[in-house]
Amino acid sequence: MTAQKYAGKVVIVTGASSGIGAATAAAFAAQGARVAMSAPASQMPALRSMADKFASSGQTCSVFAVDVTDGGQVASMVDRVVDQWKGIDVLVNNAGVGYHGPFESMSLDDFEKVLQINLLGAARCLYAVVPVMMRQRGGQIINIASAHSRRAHPRYAAYSASKYALRALSDTLRVELAPHGVRVLTFCPPYTESRFFDNVLHTVGRIKPQRAGATPESVAAAIVDAATKGKREVIVTLRERVLDWGNRCAPALVDGLIARRYESKLKSQI
């Protein structure tokens, strides 16, 4: 057995009750970390049964009912983690929701909700955790973005806005916190077979891609690997890296290709 890379480290994972969040919490726990997992109150049964499983394999964890749109709940979780384990080594900002549908028929309530959770939720966690890491003079922040944070797609106006904004927050903090020994990773997972697509606020038409998604476990392994290597940004799949580079070199061309594909989809739906 190889040495555990995160033995005794304290890791917070938000949105840990399912999908990438759950797998990431498990991956850090398997590397010896003490893991604080949060999810909204409605997801507590799932979170508790995960905690039982961790405990039975001798891993250390605690669970928190936290709505990331409530700054008070976020702050009190962070306070309790610091009380209990005396510091925070890694924050994984994973909590997020999706929305799939044209902007013209999207309610402004839904637009705000996506930003409230995906962007401001992460900001609230950062406001609570950054001072702790600065005091310790070290830590690592992992923001789970999306390939949508590098190239936006139709029917994802709010989601893309939230993930672009999260990437900016990563980029700013990486520079501001470097003198304090805090590293920041933007991780863009591929399409994953998780409950995300069952949890979108709204969908129009077919949404689950027909191609098989990555498993949450393989994504979690890639997250831990990127974290260990101290990378600044990771886009997992080749397909999405190619799209990112295409978009850097010839964004207008990529616009045209994506718009044409969208338009032919619209026609085939009529």
Place this chain on the structure above:
Amino acid sequence: MRDTRYFEDQVVIVTGASSGIGRSVALAFAAAGARVALVARSSDALEAIAQQIQQRGQTSLVVPTDVTIREEVAAMAAKVFERWGRIDILVNNAGIGSHGPFWRTPYEDFERIIRVNLVAVATCTSAVLPHMIRARSGKIVNVSSMIGKRAYPGNAAYCASKFGLEGFAESLRTEVRHQGIHVIQVCPDLTDTAFFDNLLQTDGHRKPARAGMSPDAVAEMLLAATRRNQRDLVIGMRAKALVLLDKLVPGLLDRLLETRFLRQYPDAGPARQ
């Protein structure tokens, strides 16, 4: 007198029209023959601009509006449509900023900046979009920033809001192309405006000594980009260099910006022991 009335009779809404780039853009559209709806919170400043436009024999309408309040935005769009029967161009220009390290900017300011610079753009866009879709024509022009392309330390909330705007625009652009609607992003470098006087927080950061571009020059380029439906316009050599470096060597740029950040905020580094 301009002989370039490229926007003859077009109806243009400009948010944040009371000063800076917004004011220059409103005046330039009016001079190019457009009918301009002037949108901002303070009606006094808007009235003064409307008067200036009227004196030149051009047309405008003052619509005092807080763009963060949905009902006011909906009423604004309705009023413009009622007056002129069409809405051709929306210039999302209203914006605010704050300076200082992330941890010294209150969370409330962070959220406020996201609400004004990003959520309000969605609100205004959603108010005009039905009119443009019906007409199968229209232009949404977003005033972003150089640092909406590459995030700068000391501007976390502002950069997040402008990046969010970029993602929003990029998605929307591909959705509405088939409806004859264009989405245009304009990203100027530092501009000489009241922006630095209107910061929510300055954190000791003074208005840059170096002169920025004039808002009139930025307005002129914005109009040109609007006319030719340019998806994306980065204004200024420094801005262009920054965008290029970020595409090619982002990690190196991180280190350059870190040096600059610590020079700007000497107390933002770790305390010496």
